[in-house]
Each structure stands twice: as C-alpha cells, then as structure tokens.
Amino acid sequence: MQQTPPARVLVVDDDPTVAEVVTGYLDRAGFTVDRAADGPTALERATAARPDLVVLDLMLPGMDGLEVCRRLRADGPVPVIMLTARGDEEDRVLGLEIGADDYVTKPFSPRELVLRVESVLRRARALTTGHPGPAPLLRAAGLTLDPVARRATKDGARLPLTLREFDLLAFLLRHPGEACGREALMREVWGWEFGDLSTVTVHVRRLRSKIEDDPARPRLIQTVWGVGYRFDVPDGEDVMDGEGDDRA
Template identity: 65%
Template sequence: MNCRVLVVDDDPTVSDVVRRYLEQEGYRVELVGDGLAALASVAADTPDLVVLDLMMPGIDGLEVCRRLRRQLPQLPVVMLTALGDEADRVVGLEVGADDYVTKPFSPRELVLRIRSVLRRSTASGAVPAPEAALLVDGDLTADTGRRIARLGGRALSLTTREFDLLAFLLRHPARAWSRAELLDKVWGWQFGDQSTVTVHVRRLREKIEIDPAAPRRILTAWGVGYRYERTPGHV
C-alpha cells in the first residue's frame, strides 16, 4: 500500500489513535497539530491524503482545506468534525472535503472511509479503455486518462470527487440517477449522507454551467435526483 497520510489534529490522543489504526493497515502516517504546520508539511512533501480536524486554534480546518484546494485541487481530504449538525457538515463539503467523519468516531469506520477515498484517487491513475479516455460534450471535455477537464479550452480546477462525478454523468447522459445511486456509483458507498451528493453537484454546476442557478447540463430530476443533458447538437 505504502500510501502516506497526513493527520492534522490538535488533540494528541485522537491523533495517536488514528495513527495506530492507519499504521496497522499499512499506511505511513505523519502527525501535525495545527493548520500552519499542515500547510507547511504539504508544501514540503505532498501526502496521498489528509485527515483534517475541523476545529483547531488559529487556522481552522475549513481555511486549511480552502488553501489546499486552491493549490492541490485533487489532493484527497477527509475531515474530522465534532459538529454533528448537517449544516456544519455541508460547510466542510462546500470548501472541498471529499468526505467527513463526525466525532466521536469509530477508528475502523475512518479507515474504511480513507480506503474508499484513496481507492478512487489511485484508480484514477489506471489506463482507461481508449474509447472511454476522452469524454466530450460540446466545449466541455473530460480526459479520464490524465484527469483533466476543460471548458472552452480552459482547464477546470476539480477535486477528485468532482471529476469522478462529472465523468460518470458524461458517460451516462439522459438517465435520471437518485442521490443514493450516485453515492454508490461515484463514491462507492452503500450508506452515507446523501447531502454529500447535493453539495458536489452544486460545486460542479458552479464550474461548468453558464448560470448555476439555471443549469442546462446537470439538471434536477424532481423526486428522483439528477440527470445530465448533453449540449444540443452533440451526441
């Protein structure tokens, strides 16, 4: 496995428990206790994934995630939060977290979530079938081999999950997908908070739609979920 995970938490007890469980699964783990140290560590040596506590003194997890997303949009981030309210979880997803686990948490569940996020991230390096390598809808393209999406020739800054969601929808246009189905097909979860899908759709619309409030590509299928409509004149 040999994946390197950066754990950012100001509670040494939590950090130590997470480290022990991850090391038992074969991960290499680095621990830091605040946001500035996390940013410095990532700048010095980019990890394969960041486990990021939301509530920290100084620079909190939300701001760290914002900065990481600007610099490394595809770096996987799993957020730890003691805030169980859905609105607080959504904020974490809005700034770019790939997943979140609410404290108190099961270390085994955290490991499973990390494994799921990393599986999606590392699978992106696999060589796709030639016919599926480039997905095109008008001026929107997604190169699944190089993990690059472009709109009007301009590269889009997408997170790992945003790219996965876009590629999935481009491969399956016109069909309505429920949030539960998208959570399964794109995230690989048979359970989980479906607001994860809602937030990622909203973020993706902001990046590919002319008017995110009146989307023309990713449409809401009322009572079901979402469907992708290709640009007229393209098949």
C-alpha cells in the same frame, strides 16, 4: 519486483486522544502516518513530506481546517477527509465546497474512517496509475473529459474539478438522459453503500457552479424531484466518445 511504498497520511487534530486512536488504526492498516496538532504545523509537515491524503479536523486552534485545506490545495492537489462535529452541517457543507473529498462526523468509528481513507486513495491513484489503452474522451455541451489524464475543459478552458467532481461529471456524461438517484450516485461515484446523501447534493451544486452558464438555472444537470439528477444533452447533440488523439 519493486513494492509500492505505503501511502502517507497526515492526521491533523488538536485532540491528542482522537489523533492517537486514528493514527493507531491507520498504522495497523499499513499506512505511513504523520501527526500535527495545529494548522501551521500541518503545513510544515506537508511541505517537508507531501502526504498522499490528509485527515483534517475542522475545528483547530488559530487556523481552522478550512484555511488549512485551502493552503494545502494551493501547493497542489491532495485528497482531504474532514473531521467535523455531528451538528455542524453548515461547516460540513463548507468543507465539501472548498474541495474536501469526504467528511466523517464525530464521534466516528475508526474502522469506518480507515475504509473512507482507502476509498478516497483508490480514486486518487487514478491520477497517477497507467491505463491499459486509450480511453475515449467524453464530449457534450462544450465539455471535454479525458478520463486517463483526469483533465476536464469547457469550451477549451480548463475546469478546476476536484477528484469527486470529475468522477461525478464523468458518470453523468456516460449516462446522458438517465435519472440517477442519489443513492446510486453515492454507490457508483463514491463507492459507498451508505453515507450522508447531502454529500451528493453539495457536489452537484458545486459542479453546476463550474459547468453551467447560469448555475441558478441549470440546463445540463437537472434535478429530478424525488429521484436525484439527470444530465441533459442539448437538443440535436449527443455525448461523443473520441479516441483521445487530441490530448494535450
């Protein structure tokens, strides 16, 4: 029986102590780890051997982590976990808004980082692993989600959703009309029992910008004050489950 090779993780941090500690923990967890201390080197390493996930410091010399993330994503989807300073909330939001899948604030527990890496990779494997049978397409308000192909469209046009955005929209479509708390969304979509709830808020805002006709006046993803969010299906319409026979 052929064994699956260990996932390759690229650690990008200009602090040699942080990079060494993170690399050591990931190595002991069974990952193949590569390191880079700046943006250009990280891009070179990623080109030479495409990583399965990148642990990326936001504050890098010369080219910051946001630009590195943009350039990595320009070559194809790759999960990214941002490392940020504790007080830089605006930077964390920016990281999430350009598509980072997660972030960890410094100082952090290396064990927690390893758990986050494993969680993100579990989600990412859904892009390539097989499925035991046809899964229904989710359709509502002009949206179509194919959970097997991980493809989303609106009125036939492809939606450029990140890993977490896709999972969040799929969860909301499977629970139309239900008020979903941010804690529940974090648990069900992210697989976390704890974490910064602003992660959910940012992803909802970003998802609205992609699926709403007017993100400033959303009609699909409604805020339920004091609770969380609710997906409202337009009047006279239901979320339809197709058999997936029209997949491209």
